[in-house]
Amino acid sequence: MEVGSQVTVVRSSRVVINDAIIPAEVVIASGQIADILPTGTRVQSQGEKVLDVGDLVVMPGIIDSHVHINEPGRTAWEGFHSATRAAAAGGITTLVDMPLNCQPPTTTLTNFHTKLRAARRQCHVDVAFWGGLIPGNTAELKPMREAGVPGFKCFMIDSGVEEFPHVSLKDLHMAMRKLQGTDSVLLFHAEEELDLDKSVVGEPSEYSTFLASRPDAMEVKAIRTICELCLQYKVRCHIVHLSSAQAVPIIREARRKGAPLTVETTHHYLSLDAKYVPPGGTQYKCCPPIRSKKNQDQLWIALQEGDIDLVISDHSPCTEDLKHLENGDFLQAWGGISSLQLGLPLFWTSARLRGFSLHDVVKLMCQNPAKLSGLEEQKGSLSPGQDADLVIWDPDKEFEVNEKMIQHKNKLTPYLGFHLHGEVFASIVRGNLVYLNGEFSPTPLGNLLLVQKNTARKNRISSF
Structure with a gap:
């Protein structure tokens, strides 16, 4: 054929x-x-x-609801043609593009239309799009939603790109009021700065130095804030790329109280161990960081117990020079891991040894990402009409x-x-x-x- x-x-x-x-x-x-x-x-x-x-x-095609394609503007990093070819080779039939790392970011209706024009006739698989929440753009949220964006991503800490600044607590209250009573979902990069000495001690080419600069407490603090907001406004909230298992009890308690909250984790947090990151191995750098084997085991337990709803790639590539391989400086290197094509085998390689079934794969990598993204009426399962x-x-x-x-x-x-x-x-x-x-x-x-x-x-x- x-x-x-x-x-x-x-x-x-x-x-x-x-x-x-x-x-x-x-x-x-x-x-x-x-x-x-x-x-x-x-x-x-x-x-x-x-x-x-x-x-x-x-089985149903994989849905990866967290992918940075970076087009237009940073197509040397990635683009719709190459990303969707990688997706097709990895069994991913639908992906959802993140609103940042492209230029312009998907933070206005005009910018969304620019993104759509850039993607036309390039995609080997189906592609949906998240919008972005940044300071001062709450008036753009409803127009973007009406144009076909199912939800909005925000950062609670520096995003790494100046055109996508992080939000304040005031910004979040404004956005929550705007989204209250809608079907939109607000996605959070859940790290907050701590009131600590910001000086980093240690050799920058050692992974332990970088890991110490992004402790679990940053995630825990942010997730407490998210849970409080979610309970106050009852707006659908989603925590992207959970790396710290220390936050799981907070999530569980918020859900018990009725928070409409969902959570994802990534293949790198489930597959990689901080202990084995080599000196200067900046291809391992991501934010939040890869943590210990003990933490990884706890994430797998959270998956088994339903505290984590889905598993995605958070494919966030860049050009090789931005990884600073020549000096291996973890503090200066771009934070992002490329893995889009490998998601299904990465997950299955570990999951099969931990008692997960093919039906678990469908739930965590097909059905639940479809629900998060508003695609469940047509995608995510094998049944007539889909x-x-x-x-x-x-x-x-x-x-x-x-x-x-x-x-x-x-x-x-x-x-x-x-x-x-x-x-x-x-x-x-x-x-x-x-x-x-x-x-x-x-x-x-x-x-x-x-x-x-x-x-x-x-x-x-x-x-x-």
Whole structure:
């Protein structure tokens, strides 16, 4: 079957639906799942395009709701074409672009339209967009929401780029009042400065020096603030890239009191250990930082117990020079990890050893990211009426991460040389075979998604 063609039936002995894994055929019509039938029960019709994948796993396409694509403005870091190719190769059929690191940032309706124009005809998978909350732009929130932005990201600490300043407590109260009674979600980079001596003691090429500069207490302080605001205004709030397990009891208590609060963590916090970050290994730098193995184990427990709702990449690439590899200075290097393409095998490699099932993968990496992003009416599960977005993969296949296979524009990543389980064979977006065994559709077939409300008060998706 040619890459880029429409598929009408996907057949496998391992199709993940509801609480079962069964031999089945996924029937596709007009880009949506028309039916899912036990293998052998359907009469084949003439002209069908059947993709029989044997015993490879077929499940909903991954949704990565936290990706920095950086276009327009910083396309040397990443761009829609390269990022969405990487997504397709990783089994990601929908991603949601973050509002910063691009220039201009997605903080006004005009800037949102600029972003949409930059993305047109470039995307290999479907792409939705978060807006941004910065000081002074609360009047832009409602227009952006009406234009198709499901929510808004803000920083409670310096973001690292001057065009996206962090918000104050006053800004947050203003935004919460503006969003109260709406379906919008407010996403928080949850770190706050502490009233401590800011001087950093230690060798800047040692990871321990950087880690000491971003202690758990910064996250804990910010998350206390978020929980208080969430309870006061009852606006949907979401904590992005939780790294400190010390904040989990605070989150749990806020939810017990009725806070509409969700939480994500990332592949790097679940896969990497501060102990093994080498001197000068600035490809490991991210904010909040990678912490201890003990902390990592507690994050996995929080996932198992439902305190963390979803797992994403927080793909935040840059050019190699910004990582300061020549001197290995963690304090000066750009904070961000590239991992978009590797999310599914990264998660599965560790999760399978901790008792997680394929159904857990679907919940944490498909269904819950879809709900967060307002996409659940059409994406995130295998059921009739949903978009025919599928990942086909071998959870038992082991492979080594090498630079040649990586589709990100900048190849520097801490995962080079890692041996992972779970090789992606194919990705299907609305019935289109966009990736197959190392080959990509010659024409980008992804849509730009605008998440809006219809009269039934359910989210609907239109494309641009």
